[in-house]
Amino acid sequence: MSSLYLVDGLADHAAGDLIALDGREAHHAAVNRVRTGEDVLLGDGRGTIADATVESVTGGGVVFHIGPLRSEERPRPxxxxxxxxxxxxxxxxxxxxxxxxxxxxxxxxxxxxxxxxxxxxxxxxxxxxxxxxxxxxxxxxxxxxxxxxxxxxxxxxxxxxxxxxxxxxxxxxxxxxxxxxxxxxxxxxxxxxxxxxxxxxxxxxxxxxxxxxxxxxxxxxxxxxxxxxxxxxxxxxxxxxxx
Missing domain, CATH: 3.40.1280.10 (SPOUT methyltransferase, trefoil knot domain)
Structure with a gap:
């Protein structure tokens, strides 16, 4: 199963964009030893999830290439x-x-x-x-x-x-x-x-x-x-x- 990383503003991006991850989530990625080319999931915690591929990994953070995005509504009730x-x-x-x-x-x-x-x-x-x-x-x-x-x-x-x-x-x-x-x-x-x-x-x-x-x-x-x-x-x- 792919790992999920949370990133603010994901819904403002589109498939094909590059998005950087730093701080706590970058540390999480480092603990998981992500590698360039690895497939993961990105989410914003507010209903949007995207497939993504690790573009690069440096000491300062991780850059992802965003794939298709999908949005899920909160269940009611x-x-x-x-x-x-x-x-x-x-x-x-x-x-x-x-x-x-x-x-x-x-x-x-x-x-x-x-x-x-x-x-x-x-x-x-x-x-x-x-x-x-x-x-x-x-x-x-x-x-x-x-x-x-x-x-x-x-x-x-x-x-x-x-x-x-x-x-x-x-x-x-x-x-x-x-x-x-x-x-x-x-x-x-x-x-x-x-x-x-x-x-x-x-x-x-x-x-x-x-x-x-x-x-x-x-x-x-x-x-x-x-x-x-x-x-x-x-x-x-x-x-x-x-x-």
Whole structure:
């Protein structure tokens, strides 16, 4: 499989153009030991992908000869993951896997039982870390769209009437697959909400439900916070006919 490198402004180019890569992506190419004449893929992370051939490799960067370009629309409705902050790297593992299985965006969720807390300088650092994770996971999965990372929020502020918000809860009576099938045609996003290690508190579940969210059960077992989101996205992809 060809490697994917991200470059800004790709959609402004045409087949036959030369385009240079420097900085972080050039370093990535160097790590992959690209060679002149090698076929790769270029993307802008906003839906455009192009076949390309390595024209030259120098210490300062890599130059590519662009081949045919193609553009892919974002799927509708979009699938988003609202992932509660978790201890260690469990929330990061969830974001990485969610990106690989096709999520359109992720929301850092500060839940009452979240051990990890983002505040002050740590907030900006946390968002930047998630942005780096979705970028690298998108390249690994050869995705034309890099998922968005929304500003951190709380469960009470998460629900938007334009979205179909589904809160994973082990004692819910509605099955996730059934809830996805019932998504209204004019829905902007399906938002799958995953709590921290100890789950959401009763007040948080009540607040989200009163705002219009639907508690759903994924299956008969309780998954870790790092695996529940990606598993739910996989189920939704099958129900929506994307897999």
């Amino acid at each position: 979009e699938l988003w993951l609202a992932q509660a902050l978790a201890k260690g790297d469990r929330d990061e593992l969830a974001v990485q896997a969610a990106t690989e299985v096709g999520v359109s965006g992720v929301v850092p969720l500060q839940a009452a039982r979240s051990v990890s807390r983002w505040s002050g300088p740590k907030l900006d650092k946390g968002v930047a870390r998630w942005e780096s994770i979705v970028r690298e996971a998108s390249k690994q999965a050869i995705r034309s769209w890099v998922p968005d990372v929304a500003p951190p929020t709380t469960p009470a502020a998460l629900v938007d009437p334009r979205d179909h918000v589904l809160v994973l809860h082990p004692r819910a009576t509605v099955r996730l697959a059934d809830a996805v099938r019932s998504t209204p045609d004019d829905t902007r996003r399906i938002v799958l909400v995953v709590g921290p290690e100890g789950g959401f508190g009763a007040e948080e579940i009540t607040a989200m439900a009163e705002a219009g969210a639907t508690p759903v059960v994924l299956g008969d077992t309780v998954l870790r916070t790092s695996t529940a989101g990606p598993a739910a996205i996989a189920v939704a992809n099958v129900v929506l006919g994307r897999w």
